[in-house]
Amino acid sequence: MAKIACSVKKAEEIVKSYLKMDRLCGQCRSNLNTALKLLFGIRSGKARLGDLEGLLTLVNRLHLTCHCGQGKRVAPEVMSILREGRDDFIVHIENRVCPASECPPLVLAPCQAACPAGIDIPNYVALVGQGKYAEALQLILEDVPLPGVLGRICEHPCERACRRGEVDAPVSICALKRLAYDQVREIREKINLFSPRPVRKSGKKVAVVGSGPAGLSCAYFLAKKGYAVTIFEAMPQPGGMLAYGIPPYRLPRDVLRDEIARIQALGVEIRLNSPITGEYGIEALLKDGYAAVFLGTGAWKGSIPIPNHECFKGVMDGVTFLRVVNQGLLAGTGQPAVEVSGKKVVVVGGGNVAIDAARVARRLGALEVRIIYRRSRQEMPALDEEIEAAEKEGIILEYLISPTGLGGRDGCVQYVECIRNALSEPDATGRCWPVPIKNSEFKMEADMVIFAVGQEPDLSFITEGPEPPQVLVSRDRIVVNPDTMETSRPGVFAGGDAVTGPASAIKAIAAGKRAAAAIEAYLRGEKPSAAIKYPVKRKVAALMQVTAQEKSCSRAYSFEKQYLPARQDTFDEVMKGLGPEAGAVEAGRCLRCDLCIACGKCVDTCRKVGAEAIQLGYVEGSRGSATDFARPGDRCIGCGSCSVNCPTRAITLSDEGGFREMRMCGGLMSRVELFACRICGQSYATSKHLDFVKERLKDYPSRLHSATEICPACLRRVWAHQVYGREFRPVDWTELVSMVLEPEALEPEKDRAEIFWASREEREVMERIRPQMQKIHDLVSELSTVVHGPGRLALEAGRILKMITDVAEQMNLLALNASLEAVGAGGRGSENSALLNEVQELVAQSARVATEIGVFIHKVKQDTSPGVSDGSFAVGEGLLLALETRKHFNAIVQHIENVVRQVGRVARIAGELGAGQGETVPVEEKSA
Known part of the structure; x- marks a missing residue:
């Protein structure tokens, strides 16, 4: 058996293996069955934390009450898994996520798994596609506080993981997030965008240092929990790198201010021009009554790898260049903070900061802007759309070039000394490294050089001061406990670029969200739950109902459609968003991987059936496999095998209006008559399915083909009537197909129609008492395996006796009701009276057999030797007990079946009598 990584599945497999053992006492079997139900609930996402505690209690009880010895073996195994994999269990329950992806209902969609903040992407995409923008935005706000910002500047790792990319192109997830925000913002007067303040207040204060994405995120989630949060920001405007690092043409400042205002509406206070340094440092915050402190100060220091760069004017790092320019734009002075007009600018680097610096220089009037990068275009880390925009705006990109020095005159830079590179073979990580080419040195003319090759946190507020730092710093980064986000100073937490180094906004937001959960646990005096490391898989929202043609549409979002060339010389937003119609088309392309986990069972099943209607290349496991969403519409026979074998119910079957519709995650696969x-x-099958079956039966006698025109239930009853008269005996479909039926047996004659109506009534009676019969069967089966513990045997026997008595009483009541119905209809009363006597006699027989079992059990208790120290029966006596019990049980079941058939006959005759006196009414309507 393959190694199981999921702790819950491992525990379930162990319990199942012990349940298959023959020599298992009733107590252990009962406890293990209960444990199996709890484990199944955890694996299916239907459990609560209390169920985990219940499971622990149950395993302890299993060990203490075992009489067969097996429970004492299985309990330590399961308990060990529960203790070692407790975090795994908690994530299953709290997040409804299986970290090992071995529990089908709890497998995350690739997009949500790739999102650092764990946004519920599949559900909000569906809501946007249905035009439910407010609901979509509210769902996004459950995981991130800045949807409008992220809809514009997010690096969207979700799209790189999108499974739709294996078909044609990924779903434009980021653009759909922006659409939800933009649409709701347009109707601000009608919808309250601001989340209401929490009703319950904590009374504890938390200080957040830095108003960047990490700090804003931490403050947002703490405020939603009722904590009083104060943000301390050193700059004159809030937003951190969102305001001072990203140009306005990418992130309009009114959008950023709107997002921050929503956070402030929760009660968050932002103190500007308030650096935490010197005498008023971290310790001062704690002394002022703040119960916890979060450090989200970002990475504001740029780096220049060329020595003696200070000797030349016109040399800057990319972070400083963007900060100075953005600060001037925020101040609204109208004068450029950096003089670039008419200059030749060279930007070194290949990330988004390099692209931003180059495009800003272009807007500030640079004569020529050139980007040099030491690797090739494929290795460039900047977003593809940003690179395309830079090329669109006339920026020159040159690859495989590294700077080696600077040169100039009179203290002003005039050129960059460069060398050309060649890429090495991929290393163990799969990345190629630049290798300088000998004798390829050259000079590149430049009036200004901007180095965007890295940045690091400014931690002087921690490391400088009269007292030694209590917050541990290593390699210019704050050191934190990865499980709790807490620094070496208790009560002080950190996250974002100050901990990880320069990263993306979405990663900083995720760090702030996780830190907020850890701080809340700290303030409650608890350890943070393991669930804070994983996303939350929510229940599937309403699926988009799309056709195969709509599912097959190409990507609606493209750079060419969204780019506004008229704004390339201004700082106005240069990319427009998707419109509602295009957004609906784009959302309809989503494969809903939160529901369809790409297990491939539907494809395999359809292939085994022989229809081969489903062709989904992205689940085939081989590159280049084709996907055809329209293929099922032509080839599907509507057998429903794919729906039955789907482990997550992603494929649904519905019969309405004379047609059967097969849908996969809301997308219409086929519609068959x-x-x-x-x-x-x-209706019982599709016409295509019957034709398919007839084709398979073409080598059999032709008379068999007509059998396919009758549903299996009626065909069984017709055959039973032919062979046994009015007695009903179940028979397998395979046996029916092998028989040679007479053509007249298929005619819907009157008496056979009556058989159908009567059997339907009989089936309804059986369904009413089936649960009780099943309980009796389970209890007697359990009793028959018990060979130990006479005291516990008596307890189980009492339960069985009570259930049998209850069934006997219900039989009597059913017979009486049926008889009263017949008498009320009038006529043929004597026949019904005789029938009632027969029914009551059978009920009396069942009661007598129940009494016999009670007497038998009493005799067994008397015969049990009290002198046996371990309280066990001899093996021979245990075997006799099992055989005798089953014998009596089978007798009771036979009586009950006879009673059911007789009650069905009474109900049928009552229907005939009622129909004879007035308007014809089907028996099923009368019984209802």
Whole structure:
């Protein structure tokens, strides 16, 4: 057996293996069955934390009450898994996520798994596609506080993981997030965008240092929990790198201010021009009554790898260049903070900061802007759309070039000394490294050089001061506990670029969100739950109902459609968003991987059936496999095998209006006409399916083909009537197909129609008492395996006796009701009276057998030797007990079945009498 990584599945497999053992006492079997139900609930996402505690209690009880010895073996195994994998269990329960992806209902969609903040992408995409923008935005706000910002500047790792990319192109997830924000913002007067303040207040204060994405995120989630949060920001405007690092043409400042205002509406206070340094440092915050402190100060220091760069004017790092320019734009002075007009600018680097610096220089009037990068275009880390925009705006990109020095005159830079590179073979990580080419040195003319090759946190507020730092710093980064986000100073937490180094906004937001959860646990005096490391898989929202053609549409979002060339010389937003119609088309392309986990069972099943209607290349496991969403519409026979074998119910089957519709995650796969049974008139299969079966039976006698025109239920009853008269005996479908039926047996004659109506009534009676019969069967089966513990045997026997008595009483009541119905209809009373006597006699027989079992059990208790120290029966006596119990049980079941058939006959005769006196009414309507 393959190694199981999921702790819950491992525990379930162990319990199942012990349940298969023969020599298992009733107590252990009962406890293990209960444990199996709890484990199944955890694996299916239907459990609560209390169920985990219940499971622990149950395993302890299993060990203490075991009489067969097996429970004492299985309990330590399961308990060990529960203790070692407790975090795994908690994530299953709290997040409804299986970290090992071995529990089908709890497998995350690739996009949500790739999102650092764990946004519920599949559900909000569906809501946007249905035009429910407010609901979509509210769902996004459950995981991130800045949807409008992220809809514009997020690096969208979700799209790189999108499974739709294996078909044609990923879903434009980021653009759909922006659409939700923009649409709701347009109707601000009608919808309250601001989340209401929490009703319950904590009374504890938390200080957040830095108003960048990490700090804003931490403050947002703490404020939603009722904590009083104060943000301390050193700059004159809030937003951190969102305001001072990202140019306005990418992130309009009114959008950023709107997002921050929503956070402030929760009660968050932002103190500007308030650096935490010197005398008023971290310790001062704690002394002022703040119960916890979060450090989200970002990475504001740029780096220049060329020595003696200070000797030349016109040399800057990319972070400083963007900060100075953005600060001037925020101040609204109208004068450029950096003089670039008419200059030749060279930007070194290949990330988004390099692209931003180059495009800003272009807007500030640079004569020529050139980007040099030491690797090739494929290795460039900047976003593809940003690179395309830079090229669109006339920026020159040159690859495989590294700077080696600077040169100039009179203290002003005039050129960059460069060398050309060649890429090495991929290393163990799969990345190629630049290798300088000998004798390839050259000079590149430049009036200004901007180095965007890295940045690091400014931690002087921690490391400088009269007292030694209590917050541990290593390699210019704050050191934190990865499980709790807490620094070496208790009560002080950190996250974002100050901990990880320069990263993306979405990663900083995720760090702030996780830190907020850790701080809340700290303030409650608890350890943070393991669940804070994983996303939350929510229940599937309403699926988009799309056709195969709509599912097959190409990507609606493209750079060419969204780019506004008229704004390339201004700082106005240069990319427009998707419109509602395009957004609906784009959302309809989503494969809903939160529901369809790409297990491939539907494809395999359809292939085994022989239809081969489903062709989904992205689940085939081989590159280049084709996907055809329209293929099922032509080839599907509507057998439903794919739906039955789907472990997550992603494929649904519905019969309406004479047609059977097969849908995968809301997308219409096929719509096939249904065929009605010649006897009962009920639809039971599709015409395509019957044609498919007839084709398979073409080598059999032709008379068999007509058997396919009757539903299996009616065909069984017709065959039973032919062979046994009015007695009903179940028979397998395979046996029916092998028989040679007479053509007249298929005619819907009157008496056979009556058989159908009567059997339907009989089936309803059986369904009413089936749960009780099943309970009796389970209890007697359990009793028959018990060979130990006479005291516990008596307890189980009492339960069985009570259940049998209850069934006997219900039989009596059913017979009486049926008889009263017949008498009320009038006529043929004597026949019904005789029938009632027969029914009551059978009920009396069942009661007598129940009494016999009670007497038998009493005798067994008397015969049990009290002198046996371990309280066990001899093996021979245990075997006799099992055989005798089953014998009596089978007798009771036979009586009950006879009673059911007789009650069905009474109900049928009552229907005939009622029909004879007035308007014809089907028996099923009368019984209802």
